[in-house]
Amino acid sequence: MTDLIIEISQLTKSFKDKQALRGLDLRVPVGSIFGFLGRNGAGKTTTIKTLMGLLRSDSGTASVFGIPVADADRSIEIRRRIGFVTEDKELYPYMTVEQIIAFTRPFFPKWRTDLERRYLEMFEIPPRQKIPNLSKGMRSKLMLLLAICRGADLLILDEPTDGLDPAAVEDVLRELVAIAASSETTMFFASHQLAEVDLIADHIGIIDHGKMIVSGSLDDLKASYQRLQIVLADSSQPPSHWPAGVESVHQEGRVTSILASHNVDAIAAEAQSIPGATVERFPVTLKEIFLEHVRSN
Numbered sequence: 092m093t094d095l096i097i098e099i100s101q102l103t104k105s106f107k108d109k110q111a112l113r114g115l116d117l118r119v120p121v122g123s124i125f126g127f128l129g130r131n132g133a134g135k136t137t138t139i140k141t142l143m144g145l146l147r148s149d150s151g152t153a154s155v156f157g158i159p160v161a162d163a164d165r166s167i168e169i170r171r172r173i174g175f176v177t178e179d180k181e182l183y184p185y186m187t188v189e190q191i192i193a194f195t196r197p198f199f200p201k202w203r204t205d206l207e208r209r210y211l212e213m214f215e216i217p218p219r220q221k222i223p224n225l226s227k228g229m230r231s232k233l234m235l236l237l238a239i240c241r242g243a244d245l246l247i248l249d250e251p252t253d254g255l256d257p258a259a260v261e262d263v264l265r266e267l268v269a270i271a272a273s274s275e276t277t278m279f280f281a282s283h284q285l286a287e288v289d290l291i292a293d294h295i296g297i298i299d300h301g302k303m304i305v306s307g308s309l310d311d312l313k314a315s316y317q318r319l320q321i322v323l324a325d326s327s328q329p330p331s332h333w334p335a336g337v338e339s340v341h342q343e344g345r346v347t348s349i350l351a352s353h354n355v356d357a358i359a360a361e362a363q364s365i366p367g368a369t370v371e372r373f374p375v376t377l378k379e380i381f382l383e384h385v386r387s388n
Contacts, residue, residue, distance in 0.1 A: 094121040096245055096277045097142065102151035103301075104137055111137040113301035114151065119279055119294070124271050126288035126309075127281040129298040130385055135281040136178055138298070139249050143175060155245065171199075174238030176231070178249040178281075182222045188233060189218040201242025210236040213262060227254035235263060239270060246270075248280035252287060264291050289377040299385050309377065316375040317355045321347040324367025334358050339383050350375065350383050 097119035104112040112134050119125045129135050140146040141153055144166045153160045155169045183191055188211075196202050211218065214232035225233065231254050238246055246267075252260045268291050270276050282288055288295060289309075296306040305312070323329065323345045333340065336354030340347065351358050355372070362370045 095119060096121045096123075097125075097153075097155055097279060099138070099142075099153045100151055102138070102141065102153055103149045104134075104141065104146065105149055111301055112141075112148070112151075115298065115301060116303050117296055117306070119277065122271075122275050122277055123294045124267070124278045124292050125280070126292035126295040127279060127298065128283075128285070128288060128295060128381055129281075131283075133298045133385075134301040135298060136249060137301075139247055139281060142247065143173070144169065172244045174241050174243035174246045176234045176238050176246075176248045176251050178253070182230060182233065184221075184223050187219050187221050188216055188225075191222065191233070192218075192237070195237050195241070199241035199243075203240045203242055206240045207236065210240070210266075213266075214259070228256065228259065231255055232259065232263075235266075239266070242274075244276060246276060246278045246280070248278065250282055251280055252282070252284060260287065267291060285378045285381055295377065297381055297384055304384050305380065312380060313375065313377070315353050315355075316380055317351050318373045318375050318379070319349040319351060319355070319359055319362060320371045320373065321349070321362045321365070322369045323347065323365065327365050327367050329365065330361060334361055350379065 095118050097117060099115055099117040102112050102115040103110070115134065115138060117138070127135055127138070137146065141148050142155055142160055144160055147161065156172060158165050158169055160166065160169065186194065192207065210216070210232070214236065216229060216233055216236065222230070231251065235251060238248070252263055255263065264287060267278060271278055292309055294307065295309050295312070297304050321329065325345070329342065329347050333349070334354055334357045336351045336358055338350045338352050340349050349358065359370055359372060362368060
């Protein structure tokens with residue numbers, strides 16, 4: 092069984108009359124780069140804040156490093172081993188860049204001064220600039236520096252590339268992959284940028300309305316999902332019921348498009364049994380998987 096660094100079971104959380112999490116299940120393997128996807132308001136940030144101990148769930152369980160996040164006495168142990176980038180990119184406003192780095196460094200015995208120097212130069216972060224004078228993109232870079240350099244076992248990143256230009260995004264993604272490969276750091280990152288997730292993640296979870304709707308190895312999901320395009324003869328009709336595994340069916344004229352999540356051979360055989368029909372099979376992108384599931388919920 093794969094070791095898990097994050098494990099959530101049946102987690103619920105409500106704010107007044109809004110239920111943000113509705114029995115969420117989530118499992119993140121050790122050493123993975125896990126992309127956490129969902130629309131605005133799906134529950135991503137609530138999940139992250141619960142993992143960080145910033146929110147308390149109404150019911151269910153959540154653990155990081157095998158430690159229950161609700162255990163207040165051990166919560167500091169979790170935070171000591173995590174690097175965290177928040178969605179709002181808030182930092183102490185009265186400090187300069189070099190002051191906040193100097194303030195943060197002593198709390199983490201495994202601090203990487205080599206990476207500190209590297210990222211100050213690579214990201215072109217001005218050391219003497221006051222935090223309020225930094226752009227949103229520059230604050231994102233600084234928060235990534237502070238998170239990565241602490242030598243964390245787990246990086247939890249909420250929209251880490253928000254505000255970055257395309258060149259900076261490429262630099263950040265390359266560094267995240269390098270860190271994961273060289274130090275076996277697990278990365279759990281929430282993002283709206285499907286292309287970025289598709290580029291570096293090896294596992295994904297899609298959350299919608301506070302529930303996990305798709306989760307697993309990205310390679311396995313791409314291998315199991317396929318799109319079938321069926322062109323019918325003029326006199327032919329598609330079957331009223333398809334085999335198990337069909338996620339959606341779209342028909343336009345004589346062309347029927349099917350998204351299948353499994354059992355593709357049986358679905359293709361059913362389509363090929365239609366007199367005069369031609370059937371083609373195509374691989375499916377992460378974007379297609381995401382859009383089909385969130386649109387149907």
